[in-house]
Amino acid sequence: MLAAMARPTQQTHDEILAAATRRFAATGYRGTSLQDIAREVGCSKAAVLYHFANKEAILTELMAPAIEVLQALDDRIAAQDDPARAQQVATEGFVDLAVRFRGEIALLRGEFPELLQQPDFAHIHEISERLIAALAGRSSRDSARICALVLLAGIAETCGQFAEVSDEDLRAALLALLRRALEPVH
Amino acid sequence: MLAAMARPTQQTHDEILAAATRRFAATGYRGTSLQDIAREVGCSKAAVLYHFANKEAILTELMAPAIEVLQALDDRIAAQDDPARAQQVATEGFVDLAVRFRGEIALLRGEFPELLQQPDFAHIHEISERLIAALAGRSSRDSARICALVLLAGIAETCGQFAEVSDEDLRAALLALLRRALEPVH
DNA sequence: CACTGATCTGACCGATCGGTCAGCCTCTGA
DNA sequence: TCAGAGGCTGACCGATCGGTCAGATCAGTG
Numbered sequence: 001m002l003a004a005m006a007r008p009t010q011q012t013h014d015e016i017l018a019a020a021t022r023r024f025a026a027t028g029y030r031g032t033s034l035q036d037i038a039r040e041v042g043c044s045k046a047a048v049l050y051h052f053a054n055k056e057a058i059l060t061e062l063m064a065p066a067i068e069v070l071q072a073l074d075d076r077i078a079a080q081d082d083p084a085r086a087q088q089v090a091t092e093g094f095v096d097l098a099v100r101f102r103g104e105i106a107l108l109r110g111e112f113p114e115l116l117q118q119p120d121f122a123h124i125h126e127i128s129e130r131l132i133a134a135l136a137g138r139s140s141r142d143s144a145r146i147c148a149l150v151l152l153a154g155i156a157e158t159c160g161q162f163a164e165v166s167d168e169d170l171r172a173a174l175l176a177l178l179r180r181a182l183e184p185v186h
Numbered sequence: 187m188l189a190a191m192a193r194p195t196q197q198t199h200d201e202i203l204a205a206a207t208r209r210f211a212a213t214g215y216r217g218t219s220l221q222d223i224a225r226e227v228g229c230s231k232a233a234v235l236y237h238f239a240n241k242e243a244i245l246t247e248l249m250a251p252a253i254e255v256l257q258a259l260d261d262r263i264a265a266q267d268d269p270a271r272a273q274q275v276a277t278e279g280f281v282d283l284a285v286r287f288r289g290e291i292a293l294l295r296g297e298f299p300e301l302l303q304q305p306d307f308a309h310i311h312e313i314s315e316r317l318i319a320a321l322a323g324r325s326s327r328d329s330a331r332i333c334a335l336v337l338l339a340g341i342a343e344t345c346g347q348f349a350e351v352s353d354e355d356l357r358a359a360l361l362a363l364l365r366r367a368l369e370p371v372h
Numbered sequence: 373c374a375c376t377g378a379t380c381t382g383a384c385c386g387a388t389c390g391g392t393c394a395g396c397c398t399c400t401g402a
Numbered sequence: 403t404c405a406g407a408g409g410c411t412g413a414c415c416g417a418t419c420g421g422t423c424a425g426a427t428c429a430g431t432g
Contacts, residue, residue, distance in 0.1 A: 012380090028300070030216060031300060033420080044380065046383095047379080047381075049421065051379095054421075109297075111214075142359060143362065146360065147363050149340075150360070150363060151337075153340045153343040154336035157339040157343055158332075158335050158339045172329075176329065177329075177333050181337075198409080219390080220391085229410075232391090235392085236410065
């Protein structure tokens with residue numbers, strides 16, 4: 001029964017996911033059609049929609065692991081009372097997240113605002129606000145929040161472009177940048 | 187002949203431009219239809235296309251002043267032989283540009299890659315590469331280039347979100363951030 | 373052999389996109 | 403008064419979008 005399962009099923013599913021990742025990364029979510037994905041896989045558009053309920057479901061499954069880790073980071077940050085500790089946890093956690101899921105993050109590009117409107121991603125908006133607050137040392141000063149937001153957005157926007165840089169090197173460079181650039185908790 | 191020109195012409199033209207700016211900023215270039223713009227102006231879609239040759243022409247006219255200033259900055263950077271001076275000129279010039287044109291920059295969001303494909307904006311790609319190189323102190327080290335790109339992208343991505351911050355405060359905060367975060371020329 | 377369920381396809385749907393076009397309305401100058 | 407030009411509209415175009423559907427194919431089962 002288990003071994004009797006037709007082989008191409010999971011394989012095609014994964015191929016569609018991989019192809020979608022590449023296409024989304026190249027032209028964004030909105031800029032990629034189901035036909036584009038099907039062409040890259042070598043199947044029909046209907047086959048794509050056989051394996052996934054709709055276009056958004058592809059994105060949701062694609063982002064699931066990253067969102068899970070983001071959730072865990074949010075919990076760890078929320079557990080910190082000391083702003084300096086929270087800033088440290090947020091810094092290291094976010095850099096790890098960005099490096100590890102740079103491929104997934106890259107394909108969102110500037111479509112965050114629209115995607116966050118969709119119910120599947122609604123809670124991410126609040127998480128990112130808490131992350132920014134933690135990076136800013138929970139300060140209300142404009143300059144601290146500006147620094148945090150610029151760095152967060154900058155890393156999210158660019159981390160997918162450093163394919164030739166190793167995880168360790170990228171992690172070290174981003175950590176050094178954040179340590180230098182974020183305003184310290186006074 | 188000059189005074190005889192029908193009054194609503196230039197006015198409608200400007201209203202379309204202003205409405206397009208607001209819509210592009212809200213939902214991006216691709217996410218805004220000509221119908222959306224027409225609805226916001228209160229005219230027909232055909233009227234929008236009477237005043238502008240096509241959708242891209244709206245964006246081109248919208249970005250023209252910012253691109254002009256960017257070109258001038260590129261010239262000033264190219265004139266600097268000393269990497270440290272070039273970094274300084276790029277830093278201050280880019281911050282000024284970002285603050286002054288934050289509205290225009292904001293509406294490009296993640297659509298840079300696609301828009302840069304279009305002939306009207308083809309040269310901007312090279313300009314931004316020179317700008318990044320200057321910000322990185324013309325260093326070939328990965329960490330320097332990563333810092334420069336993260337900060338450039340982060341500022342471009344977020345500068346439109348600080349509507350409540352004054353030009354002076356935003357300028358000061360971004361300048362301080364860049365001075366702190368960019369790797370110094372050694 | 374017949375049958376079943378999973379996989380996949382081609383044709384098709386309504387909606388929306390950017391863009392075109394013929395013609396209407398209004399204002400102006402002779 | 404009226405011809406004509408500029409400003410603008412509604413109807414329409416082909417293309418493409420996400421998504422649906424009936425049916426073809428095929429491996430496994432009784």
